[in-house]
Amino acid sequence: xxxxxxxxxxxxxxxxxxxxxxxxxxxxxxxxxxxxxxxxxxxxxxxxxxxxxxxxxxxxxxxxxxxxxxxxxxxxxxxxxxxxxxxxxxxxxxxxxxxxxxxxxxxxxxxxxxxxxxxxxxxxxxxxxxxxxxxxxxxxxxxxxxxxxxxxxxxxxxxxxxxxxxxxxxxxxxxxxxxxxxxxxxxxxxxxxxxxxxxxxxxxxxxxxxxxxxxxxxxxxxxxxxxxxxxxxxxxxxxxxxxx
Numbered sequence: 381x382x383x384x385x386x387x388x389x390x391x392x393x394x395x396x397x398x399x400x401x402x403x404x405x406x407x408x409x410x411x412x413x414x415x416x417x418x419x420x421x422x423x424x425x426x427x428x429x430x431x432x433x434x435x436x437x438x439x440x441x442x443x444x445x446x447x448x449x450x451x452x453x454x455x456x457x458x459x460x461x462x463x464x465x466x467x468x469x470x471x472x473x474x475x476x477x478x479x480x481x482x483x484x485x486x487x488x489x490x491x492x493x494x495x496x497x498x499x500x501x502x503x504x505x506x507x508x509x510x511x512x513x514x515x516x517x518x519x520x521x522x523x524x525x526x527x528x529x530x531x532x533x534x535x536x537x538x539x540x541x542x543x544x545x546x547x548x549x550x551x552x553x554x555x556x557x558x559x560x561x562x563x564x565x566x567x568x569x570x571x572x573x574x575x576x577x578x579x580x581x582x583x584x585x586x587x588x589x590x591x592x593x594x595x596x597x598x599x600x601x602x603x604x605x606x607x608x609x610x611x612x613x614x615x616x617x618x619x620x621x622x623x624x
């Protein structure tokens with residue numbers, strides 16, 4: 381059964397990258413009148429995710445002139461199988477369930493959350509706001525059993541919801557806003573400075589979301605190869621990098 385699931389996931393990854401190849405530049409759209417903000421948003425969001433997670437998303441050339449557009453071509457079962465494989469690999473904290481599994485459009489999803497006053501959303505393996513054991517929704521009185529009122533500061537492990545409405549402002553610089561909300565994954569270096577107490581231990585780079593890098597995943601740069609070590613602590617996951 382597991383072998384079958386793994387094979388299905390592998391085929392989905394291959395088909396996803398085939399779809400990407402049909403687009404001349406699937407992630408970095410030029411911000412122009414011919415490219416709607418929604419398409420630019422979706423592209424920036426997907427490009428900010430770990431490469432294995434990007435396989436959940438599908439783009440096709442649509443329109444005249446043709447641009448790469450986010451579409452939902454996988455069946456619900458296929459999407460769920462690939463999602464479960466990614467969770468087993470440790471990528472759950474980097475995904476939003478409604479987008480990754482239910483195939484909701486990223487722009488629409490974050491627009492709805494932002495309009496509802498939500499500044500963060502639970503990751504795909506976290507506890508959603510409004511649920512019996514989670515925080516209350518913004519403006520709602522907590523019910524018995526809930527953790528409390530909706531925190532204005534995103535709790536550890538949650539995913540930040542950008543103020544999407546800013547994109548529609550007359551003077552909005554869409555390129556800068558999207559780059560600040562969704563730094564391209566390919567540009568991130570999560571390995572920071574060397575520890576002062578242990579030569580093989582390196583600290584996390586400040587302002588890089590370490591949840592994008594599962595436990596034991598490796599990263600290479602000019603200094604060598606590093607393995608991510610994630611430790612569960614009472615205050616949430618803590619981590620560092622170990623030089624191999």
